Amino acid sequence: AGESTALVYTTHGEPSQVIKLGTLQLPSLGDKSALVKMLAAPINPSDINMIQGTYAILPDLPAVGGNEGVGQVIEVGSKVKTVKVGDWVIPRDAGLGTWQTLVVLSADDLVTLPSDIPLLSAATLGVNPCTALRMLSDFEELKPGDTVIQNAANSGVGQAVIQIAAAKGVHTINVVRDRPDLSQLTDRLKVMGATHVIKEETLRRPEMKELFKFYPRPKLALNGVGGKSATELLRHLQSGGTMVTYGGMAKQPITVPSALIFKDVKVRGFWVTQWKRNHGHNDKALCSMLDELCTLIRAGKLSPPACTEVSIKDFHKALDNAMKPYISTKQVLVM
Ligand code: NDP
Structure with missing residues (x-):
């Protein structure tokens, strides 16, 4: 054949x-x-x-x-x-x-x-935007004006998170690794709708407090990196907030800080392959997710x-x- x-x-x-x-x-x-x-x-x-x-x-x-x-x-x-x-x-x-x-x-x-x-x-469409949409929808109820913090913000998942969150009126604090062309990358992510773009190092600095004078502390943290970066995300969550781990680019395990005790944060995980398998015979959930994403694409709110x-x-x-x-x-x- x-x-x-x-x-x-x-x-x-x-x-x-x-x-x-x-x-x-x-x-x-x-x-x-x-x-x-x-x-x-x-x-x-x-x-x-x-x-x-x-x-x-x-x-x-x-x-x-x-x-x-x-x-x-x-x-x-x-x-x-x-x-x-x-x-x-x-x-x-x-x-x-x-x-x-x-x-x-x-x-x-x-x-x-x-x-x-x-x-x-x-x-x-089938992996990164689906992952972004599910993580923004299934763990915390986000309202316009709420904040999400994420690392690997320039990844495929991260770029989808920025755009889908912006379309819902949700602020994003986007963490990326430092690099020579950081300002170019920052500009690019801001054009997509990123509220703030910061370096990994900034997560540990006092100026983070300044940020939270203007925006509520994040209800949701999205972790595609692991290691220290994830620990720092957890420190900035609001009480009762959730960190969803979906990737481990740094190949380092996560240390959960005292936020677990003093803020009762939730530490969760997400795997889109499993989500699709769970919904394999329920085309409705998959189709409505793809419809929602295609609607955003047609409206110019979600670029690849x-x-x-x-x-x-x-x-x-x-x-x-x-x-x-x-x-x-x-x-x-x-x-
Ligand atoms: P991309 O290939 O689009 O981007 C890779 C990202 O990883 C970039 O932001 C890059 O940043 C960052 N990165 C690479 N190496 C490191 C490192 N050592 N430390 C910190 N950051 C690093 O990736 P995807 O968006 O497709 O995937 C991102 C992660 O999410 C992967 O781990 C992937 O397996 C996972 N994933 C999980 C899904 C799930 O269902 N659980 C679904 C989709 C993806 P830089 O520019 O600084 O190099």
Whole structure:
């Protein structure tokens, strides 16, 4: 039934060493499956961790890299009702292998997106903005004027948090690592709707008190880093507030300070893959979340993260860049 050009790994290890561009024979199209032409697929930290063999779920090897991306349906099996030829689709679950030109997937593994949103929005919608929206919705009841504090504020998740919070009238205090072009990054995040952008070091300084003369202390802290950065977020929460950990970029465990005793803060976690699996048979929750995000996109309130499009053939360059610190742009493979 044809061939796919794919980024494949046969052993776990460093992505630049184990990922190879190869040709795969496509299986024949079953009556409940669809042939999808992949259009664009990002390189996310979880893709890297999956290749390294350190992620919570690992595929059987050999495997095709990539967990997220958008494709177009070009053929469907005779019993497929949920997607049709021409639809834009994204994977429902992780581990399906999106870094390839063509793929045959069960129609149940596909979710249709409207094709009137920008391609890069579609390619990056299913993971980061979904995570941001759920974390802003499911842990604390946020009202306009409330404050959220987050680290890794320039990450894909962070940029979505800034924009979705701004659309809800919620202030964000955004923590990023210091860098030579900090003012440029700060400006970029402010244009997206960030209320404040501060360096990690500032979290430990007295000027934080000044900030909280103008804004209520955060009800919600979003932690994608761990280690000291997370501990500092916890110190700034209001009594009874919640810190949600969703990532561990610093690869350091979290020390919970006395805020646990004196402020009774809640320490929670979120994993979008589990959320989607829990809602796998309840399309309503997933569809209404995607609808809400697409409405924000159409209203110009939610842009994709800063992206660099790279041809799948230049995957070495894309993988190298995806693993560099301070790069501030998501690498997106285009097929
Ligand atoms: P991006 O690739 O878009 O951004 C990576 C971010 O991590 C940047 O802000 C970068 O900052 C920061 N970073 C990199 N290394 C470090 C470090 N050593 N210490 C502190 N910060 C660092 O990431 P995503 O938004 O796609 O993902 C961010 C995190 O969230 C990842 O850990 C990912 O696995 C997780 N995630 C979890 C989800 C869930 O459901 N739980 C869903 C989506 C993502 P800098 O510019 O300073 O390098």
